[in-house]
Amino acid sequence: MTLSIPLIDIPFDLRHTCWFCAEPCDAHFEYHANNHTSHPSLSVPACKECLKLAKQHKLTSIWECQVAVKDELMRIYAKHLAIGINWTEQELIDSEFSCKVFEGFKKSGWMMYLIARDRVNAPSWPIVIDGVPLESDQVNSNFEFDGVKYPSLSKAISHYSETLGLDKLFLQAVVSQVGRARFGYAVRLCRINITSNKRVKQEVLKDLAIEQGEELSNSTWF
Ligand SMILES: [Zn+2]
Incomplete structure (x- = not known):
């Protein structure tokens, strides 16, 4: 038996946008909270790919889930888009990626890189449910x-x-x-x-x- 899970507030200009990667979308990812979750159950708009990844990487909060989805997007696109364009050191330096993030993209095409970069960098909008902002524990997402x-x-x-x-x-x-x-x-x-x-x-x-x-x-x- 599933109780209805509230959808987070969606800014007008971000309707039909994936909360994780900002691609157009028409699905929702439902995060079912449990005893260890610091926030209530909630649902966010998600594209098909992020939905699948989010279901597999629920972890212990929506923000950890988000980090994991981004990591997975990086991994998937680093692997699939290696099409042999050589990057110069300067291009790497000029990019907005950290060296670590960029490692996997070294061999990808520029366009594919841009698309992937934008998805990975997409800033998810703050979570607000019925006008009430949810305190983000994203800043404390370090784990020891x-x-x-x-x-x-x-x-x-x-x-x-x-x-x-x-x-x-x-x-x-x-x-x-x-x-x-x-x-x-x-x-x-x-x-x-x-x-x-x-x-x-x-x-x-x-x-x-x-x-x-x-x-x-x-x-x-x-
Ligand atoms: Zn997405």
């Missing part, structure tokens, strides 16, 4: 674990997935269930399920959801 500071929770998840060979989407789904404070627990849970199939992992997520006293939201995590 085991003595290491990560620029975002999503970066920490990527790091742990790669280093330990974990299922990244599963780890994300677990973290979004148990909250960022139990990150170590989430990692351990993924490690003991390293050879588990999707069905088993789905069961684990269901158990966690029951533990939290909620139904697993209908978002797909894989």
